[in-house]
Every structure is written in C-alpha cells, then in structure tokens.
Amino acid sequence: MTQRQAKRLTHGLIAVWTGAILVFLYLPIFSVGLASFSKARYFRFPILRYDTTWYEKAFSSLSVRELVSTSLTIALLVALISVLLAFFGALAFARFDWRGRRLYQRIILLPIFFPQAVLGLALLIWFSTVGIIPDWRTAVIAHLVWITPIVTLVISIQAYGFDPALEEAAFDLGASRWQTLKEVTLPVLAPGVISGALFAFLLSWGNFPLSLFTTGADQTVPEWLYAKMVSGYTPLVPTLGALTTTGAALILLLGYTLFMLTRRVRGS
Amino acid sequence: MTALGQDLAVSGAQPRARRAWPAWLRSPGVLCALPMLVFLALSFAAPLLTVLGYSFLPPRTFDFGQGLTLENYADVLTESYYLSFAKSLGLALATVALLLLVSWPIAYGMAKTFGAWANWLTLLLVIPLFVSENIRLFGWVLFLIKGGVLLGSLNTWLGIEADGLIYNVGAIVLGLVYVYLPFMLFPMVLGISMIPQDATEAAEDLGASRWQVFREIELPLAMPGLLIGCLLTFILSLGSLAESKILGGQAVIMIADEIETAFTFGQNWPLGSALSVILIAFSGTLVIALLRWLDLDRILGRRP
Numbered sequence: 083m084t085q086r087q088a089k090r091l092t093h094g095l096i097a098v099w100t101g102a103i104l105v106f107l108y109l110p111i112f113s114v115g116l117a118s119f120s121k122a123r124y125f126r127f128p129i130l131r132y133d134t135t136w137y138e139k140a141f142s143s144l145s146v147r148e149l150v151s152t153s154l155t156i157a158l159l160v161a162l163i164s165v166l167l168a169f170f171g172a173l174a175f176a177r178f179d180w181r182g183r184r185l186y187q188r189i190i191l192l193p194i195f196f197p198q199a200v201l202g203l204a205l206l207i208w209f210s211t212v213g214i215i216p217d218w219r220t221a222v223i224a225h226l227v228w229i230t231p232i233v234t235l236v237i238s239i240q241a242y243g244f245d246p247a248l249e250e251a252a253f254d255l256g257a258s259r260w261q262t263l264k265e266v267t268l269p270v271l272a273p274g275v276i277s278g279a280l281f282a283f284l285l286s287w288g289n290f291p292l293s294l295f296t297t298g299a300d301q302t303v304p305e306w307l308y309a310k311m312v313s314g315y316t317p318l319v320p321t322l323g324a325l326t327t328t329g330a331a332l333i334l335l336l337g338y339t340l341f342m343l344t345r346r347v348r349g350s
Numbered sequence: 351m352t353a354l355g356q357d358l359a360v361s362g363a364q365p366r367a368r369r370a371w372p373a374w375l376r377s378p379g380v381l382c383a384l385p386m387l388v389f390l391a392l393s394f395a396a397p398l399l400t401v402l403g404y405s406f407l408p409p410r411t412f413d414f415g416q417g418l419t420l421e422n423y424a425d426v427l428t429e430s431y432y433l434s435f436a437k438s439l440g441l442a443l444a445t446v447a448l449l450l451l452v453s454w455p456i457a458y459g460m461a462k463t464f465g466a467w468a469n470w471l472t473l474l475l476v477i478p479l480f481v482s483e484n485i486r487l488f489g490w491v492l493f494l495i496k497g498g499v500l501l502g503s504l505n506t507w508l509g510i511e512a513d514g515l516i517y518n519v520g521a522i523v524l525g526l527v528y529v530y531l532p533f534m535l536f537p538m539v540l541g542i543s544m545i546p547q548d549a550t551e552a553a554e555d556l557g558a559s560r561w562q563v564f565r566e567i568e569l570p571l572a573m574p575g576l577l578i579g580c581l582l583t584f585i586l587s588l589g590s591l592a593e594s595k596i597l598g599g600q601a602v603i604m605i606a607d608e609i610e611t612a613f614t615f616g617q618n619w620p621l622g623s624a625l626s627v628i629l630i631a632f633s634g635t636l637v638i639a640l641l642r643w644l645d646l647d648r649i650l651g652r653r654p
Contacts, residue, residue: 107528
C-alpha cells in the first residue's frame with residue numbers, strides 16, 4: 083500500500099467514524115421525537131398507534147403555556163444582558179492592551195470551568211444570606227454567571243480578527259468615541275454579537291442545573307420535564323421535549339441565516 | 351479569587367485616575383472590563399465566599415453568629431462521603447479517557463481533512479448542545495429501557511428478550527460521554543488546527559512513521575487544546591448531577607448528588623458547603639494551574 087492509498091484509507095475511516103458519532107448524537111433526540119407521537123400512556127416500541135393527541139394537549143394546556151413563558155422570559159433577558167456585558171467584556175479581553183488583562187482573561191474563564199449544580203447551590207445560599215427570595219429573576223442572574231463568559235469568548239474570537247487601525251482611522255477623521263463605537267466597532271463585531279446572543283438564548287433555554295436551585299417557586303421547561311421524568315411520568319414529557327427541541331432548532335437556523343447575511347453584507 | 355483579580359485589575363489605573371481623569375479614559379481596557387468584573391464579584395465570588403463561610407458553621411445551622419467549627423470537614427472524612435468523591439473521580443477519569451479516543455479522529459478530520467464540510471459538521475455537532483441536557487438523557491432512557499426503541503425492535507424483529515440497559519454504571523458513563531462530547535471536541539479542533547502542515551510534512555519526508563508523527567509532532571503541538579478539553583470535561587463530569595440521576599438510577603451516588611441532598615432533604619447547609627468547598631478547591635486548583643500555563647491569545651487566534 084502506498085502512502086497515498088494509506089492516507090485515503092485513513093480519511094475514509096475518519097469520515098465513517100464521524101458519521102457514526104453523528105448518529106450517536108442524534109439517536110436520543112430521535113427517540114424523543116418518536117415517543118412524542120405515541121398515543122399510549124406508557125412508551126413501548128414499536129409504537130402501536132401514532133397520533134398527535136399529546137401535541138394537542140400540550141398546546142391547550144395552561145401550565146405548559148406558563149412554563150414556556152417563564153423559560154422564554156429568562157432566556158430573552160439572559161441573551162440581552164449577557165450580550166451587553168460581554169460586548170465590552172470582549173473588548174477588554176481581546177481588543178485593548180492593559181495591565182491586568184492576562185489575569186482578567188483567566189477570571190472570565192473560571193465560571194465556565196465550574197460545576198453548574200454547585201454554582202446554583204452557592205447562589206441559592208448567597209441569595210438567602212442577603213435576603214433575596216429566589217424566583218425567575220434570580221435564575222436570570224444564575225444563568226448570566228455561566229453564560230456571559232461564554233458569550234465573551236464568542237465575541238472575543240471575532241474581536242481578535244479586528245484591525246485597530248479601523249478605529250484609529252475613524253478617530254483621525256474626527257469621529258467621537260461614541261460614534262466610532264457605533265459606526266465602526268459594532269458593525270465589525272456584529273457576527274460575533276449575533277452568534278453570542280444566539281448562544282446565550284439557547285443555552286439559557288435548555289439550562290437545567292442552574293435553574294433547579296435558583297428559580298424558587300417558578301419553574302422552567304427543563305425543570306418541569308425533569309420533575310416529571312423522576313416521578314409522575316406523562317407522555318407530555320417527550321411531546322414537550324420534542325417541541326422545545328424543534329423551537330431551538332428553528333431559532334438556531336434563523337440565527338445562522340442572519341449570521342451569514344451580516345457576513346455577506348460585511349464582505350461586499 | 352475574582353475579588354482579588356478585580357483589585358489587581360483596577361489598581362493598575364486607580365492612582366493615576368485620582369490625579370487626572372483623562373488617564374482613566376486612556377485605559378479603555380479597564381473601563382470595558384469593569385462592568386463584567388463587578389458582576390462576577392457580586393454573583394460569582396460572593397456566593398463562593400458565602401459557601402466557604404457556611405462550611406465552618408455548626409452542622410444544621412442556617413446563620414452566622416454561633417461560632418465556627420471544623421466539624422463538617424470531620425464529618426466528610428469520617429462518614430462515607432469520600433467514597434462518593436472517589437466514585438465521581440473514577441467516572442470522570444473514565445469519561446475523559448473515552449472522550450479522548452472518541453473525539454480525536456473527528457477533531458482531526460475537522461481541522462485537517464474535511465475542508466468545506468467542516469462548517470456544516472460544526473453546525474450539526476452544535477445543534478444537540480442546545481437541546482436541554484435532560485431531554486437528551488431522557489432520549490437515552492427511551493432508547494435503552496426495556497421495551498424501548500432498541501430492545502423493543504430487537505424483541506419484535508429478532509425475538510431477543512433482554513432487560514433494560516439503564517440504571518447501571520455503564521449507562522452513567524454513556525450519558526457523560528454523550529453530554530460532554532462537544533466540550534472535548536471543539537477545544538481539540540482548536541488544538542489540532544495549531545499544528546502547522548509543514549511540520550507534519552517535514553517529518554514525513556524525513557521518514558517518520560505515522561505513529562512517530564502522531565507522538566512527536568501532532569500530540570505535543572495540539573496539547574493546549576487537548577488539555578483544555580480534558581480539564582473542561584473532567585470538571586464538568588466530576589460535578590455532574592443529571593446523568594447519574596436520569597440514567598443511573600441509584601447505581602452510583604455522585605458527589606454533586608450528595609451535595610444536593612445535604613442542601614435539600616438533609617437541611618444541612620454547612621455539610622453541603624463543606625462538600626462543595628472540597629470539590630471546588632480540587633477542581634479550582636487544576637483549572638488555575640492549567641490557565642496559568644496557557645497562552646489564551648494564541649489559542650483564540652489573536653494577530654501577532
């Protein structure tokens with residue numbers, strides 16, 4: 083076997099392995115999708131009768147509506163606030179040289195390298211110590227601690243490719259600091275900002291370990307699903323699971339399109 | 351840690367700032383970093399310090415002012431909590447080892463051989479990340495449970511009868527490998543893309559075998575990414591909760607499980623805090639050691 087043949091064989095094997103892992107990644111999601119169309123009270127495979135009873139129930143249920151609206155509110159607020167904080171955080175991370183930057187970069191990474199359940203519990207004790215009663219708003223804070231650093235990294239990667247000469251040129255042409263930020267820095271970082279906001283929204287939407295301890299009497303969709311998985315199973319679990327998954331996929335697709343469009347605009 | 355960092359970060363500019371306001375403005379880095387650092391001080395450093403404080407309170411108390419004690423730490427050592435800790439460590443190590451093997455070929459393909467396909471693959475790999483972790487784990491339950499997708503099909507079409515495959519250690523490791531795969535894969539891709547093509551080719555031209563190229567060139571050059579991936583997945587698996595609860599039944603009690611029980615059913619916040627402090631101190635030491643060594647600017651792609 084020549085070296086080229088060996089290489090082609092390796093590449094083929096890598097492709098096959100990657101395909102297998104993709105199947106592995108989507109297998110459970112596919113199972114949830116299957117189960118969501120089963121009419122039976124308890125899931126058995128092969129499914130005897132496929133129908134959409136449980137979808138109708140999910141759409142007409144008031145408690146489902148409440149769960150979704152809680153999750154949605156938290157995720158939207160998290161996306162908004164984390165992008166605001168992370169935009170400037172990323173400029174400090176990647177764009178400017180300043181004393182203490184190396185230390186700052188490492189501090190930003192610490193919350194990511196942290197067990198989330200423990201972080202949730204720590205926040206719970208902290209809220210109780212300062213006398214805050216947990217509800218969905220404290221969950222927003224909890225999500226932010228973990229998500230803002232991730233968004234900062236996403237925007238930073240964009241900011242690393244940013245040529246400071248652009249800003250200097252704007253200054254030289256008489257733009258104010260604010261104008262420069264609005265007209266030069268923001269558009270250049272826009273793809274990073276959009277993907278950061280998307281990441282923030284989706285990570286918050288699906289988060290379970292942080293919500294578990296910090297939502298108080300309120301409940302998010304993943305929390306409710308978990309509670310029902312552990313005790314009191316209902317076929318609404320796979321149905322709602324499939325619905326939130328579809329929702330997340332749609333938002334991701336929409337965001338990706340938007341991301342590609344801003345890139346194209348910037349390119350032209 | 352964060353509070354200290356903030357002091358250091360600010361002290362660079364503070365003395366000059368008192369004398370002349372413009373000096374502050376001329377350090378936009380400090381200004382930009384400030385909101386983030388204040389936020390992390392209030393909602394990351396402060397909670398961790400509170401946990402540290404609670405871990406020295408007498409067992410089953412809920413407020414400060416009754417003196418401090420080391421009793422909780424003694425409880426951790428004398429009761430069987432160290433066992434949960436050891437089991438969690440073992441499972442986390444097994445997860446990291448499996449993830450290294452599983453991810454290397456894919457990461458290599460994404461960085462070197464897939465070309466334009468790599469972007470689409472990234473999208474496909476990222477999508478499951480945004481599906482709530484417990485929905486995906488529940489999908490494994492549906493797949494592996496008795497009468498589920500796998501065993502139901504085997505039974506119907508091949509007549510094989512088998513008990514459910516979940517609620518054991520293997521299922522927990524499967525869940526951990528499954529959930530944390532992207533956290534190993536993406537840092538690994540970053541690491542492998544740092545290997546210059548010239549280096550591999552030069553080694554090949556000089557007659558190095560495939561194994562030698564891997565060991566002497568690729569592995570050392572990809573090491574920063576590999577280490578980030580290993581550490582990230584190790585720490586996340588060590589502190590994981592959902593995998594053992596959903597897929598593991600009560601087969602293994604993980605350390606995060608013990609912490610949760612102490613805080614909720616046990617109503618023993620000081621004990622839960624002491625367990626948390628040990629877990630945080632252990633993983634924190636590893637993280638800080640690695641982060642000191644890494645050059646983040648280079649890994650994330652800063653212009654030279």
